[in-house]
Amino acid sequence: MTAPAINAERLQQRLEAFARIGATPAGGVNRQALSAEDRAARRLLTELAQARGFSVFQDPIANLFIRRGGHDDSRPPLLIGSHLDSQPTGGRYDGALGTLAAFEALEALQDAGLTSEAPIEVVAWTNEEGSRFAPGVMGSMAFAGAADPATWQSLTGSDGASFAHELAATLAALPEAAPRSLGMPVSGYIELHIEQGPSLEKEGLAVGVVTGVQGTRWLKVTISGEAGHAGTTPLPYRRDPMVAAVGILHQLQASVMPSDADARLTVGRIATIPGSVNAIPKAVSFSLDIRHPSASRLAAIEAEVRAICRDQCERQGCSAEIATAFDMPPGTFAPAMIDIIETAADRLFLSSKKMVSGAFHDALFLSKVAPTAMIFVPCRDGISHNEAEYVEPASVRDGARLLLEATIVAAKELP
């Protein structure tokens, strides 16, 4: 028996093989959930598993599981994995890296003749992206019991396809996968993923130990004032919603992020009504994307938004309407699993930092039902959801090594 080791070249070739499924001319991937391309990727992974003698299962929402038994098969399995679906103009690493590195970990264990304590299962969750069928993170949400898949049966995709039809076709395309019911006890979950942001690269760190997922709240703010002629309305007679909006945003931009390094505030959309160059607008509306790892801070930021809107609108003789368009509470990962990953990174001499994920991941829902944590690796310029997404081979290797190391420990230590 030798020490198990990642075969970095094999993993790189696998990433390339999967990148050819749904490859776009610009070098990215279009492999949206439950599409023919998604099915082809599931088939390839299943064939690789069967060649290794691993068992393959799928549940009613088409989450795909590849199981390698442990010394004690009565223990709930440790899950490792991510997703195989992509954005319509997505990259080669988002999801695929975590799924294929997990499969590489299983192979590395087998190559070394090592049997883990608990069984280990590689999982590819269904429809993480949500670009073809909304919402995203469907597979993990259903697995964790946070949503009933029955409510999605009547969905229509962005391409007009029926969700029910595409789900059934995807399940039927893998008859060799044994059916399994939805949800089961698991001893833990580890997900390797690209950061999808610039921090690790900018700080020159090999990996991130992810301690949770930020909460996200989307507000739509509409400021109403009084329309007027740009030339004929002097300042004292203006009730200009654009002045109120700028005052609000200026105050928020000077306060929320500068005073709290964990907070995020983004204005992605803004528009005026009627939108004439020479008219004081009647109304201005803008979006606020607010994120924070702490639910109470998120609530405090929303309260600050509301107070600033009230104050600035009062000054300008305007009124504000604030609607919540989306609200995802923060997720906190398990200290035990975070510790396993951090210790493993130190043992492998991988430079790391603890960090909170700014994006959603399947791990968010798994954390509700099992000790969960994530590993991030840097991606070039922080670019993701983009055909230009790129991860250095050294980062692919580092991430996979850390995943393997943490997997061995977690499969042994976790009950």
Add this chain to the structure above:
Amino acid sequence: MTAPAINAERLQQRLEAFARIGATPAGGVNRQALSAEDRAARRLLTELAQARGFSVFQDPIANLFIRRGGHDDSRPPLLIGSHLDSQPTGGRYDGALGTLAAFEALEALQDAGLTSEAPIEVVAWTNEEGSRFAPGVMGSMAFAGAADPATWQSLTGSDGASFAHELAATLAALPEAAPRSLGMPVSGYIELHIEQGPSLEKEGLAVGVVTGVQGTRWLKVTISGEAGHAGTTPLPYRRDPMVAAVGILHQLQASVMPSDADARLTVGRIATIPGSVNAIPKAVSFSLDIRHPSASRLAAIEAEVRAICRDQCERQGCSAEIATAFDMPPGTFAPAMIDIIETAADRLFLSSKKMVSGAFHDALFLSKVAPTAMIFVPCRDGISHNEAEYVEPASVRDGARLLLEATIVAAKELP
């Protein structure tokens, strides 16, 4: 011979008669330039003129002139008037008031048996609004030699109509109007118009003595930064064009208008690219409508805009592109004519103030070729270019009385 006096009831009935030509269900007027409705209004005015024995002329751009001779017909005529065309959902007073009050002044002189020193001509300028065929103020611009109508012949209207065809049809529809060549010496020009802003009403003044027209400059500012994920990009790594844009607008809104009561700064349009709620935008663009009666102040404000854009963009790691989309220099009216109007207002016990027009008017181009000034009357809530436009009958009467009084003096005193 009795003292000439405005017949307020007759003028009100005329306003109603003209409001029926192109009347909209919401109580406004759709009588766009060179349309069938515009021709009907020209016909009605011509018939009223012929019934009075006044001469009617039209020039090649279809400016319509109604002449009443003076004691000295060798003197260049004094012009009084405005326009008969409207916005597609325009009001009953914008243009019509000035044209019909001028005609009322001619009738009042005739009713009183009074002959002016110089001849007086009522004028209805072609296409002031510019809504069907751009640009606006065509008739007065061509009359003043500031544009060559030949350049407009190939224009297509917002309704697909040919400008050349519609102009020819309009000229042909009034065979009784004697043709006249474009441009001629005039001794002065007075235009009565609604304010199209709230100042007079808010200040409880009967009339405004207009000393000039603000210059207008439209800038399109585009701030480019770096797109990023709203959740995964911490503050130090953001180059957010929205933060730069808000910084720029906040500084401009705190400076330009508050420090200069004659300045106007309006942001009518703003948009982000790509416009996703959860993405830091790649770029933000907004319009700036800047107005000032002084050309040098207008230039100074643009310089301030450019300096602030540079500074704020530097702070955020962004870049700014500033394009001039429109540039109309200010117009200054003649002190002699301003004085005639102000003195007449005092004589009539009409409360007044000197003011600068925030909107364009035909008077802007007439001021380049003859002593010119304008009279404003209040309109309800400052609303114009809107079917809800309304002027109190008392204001109609006051404006017409002042126009008559000033006309008599100007036709006597001006060379």
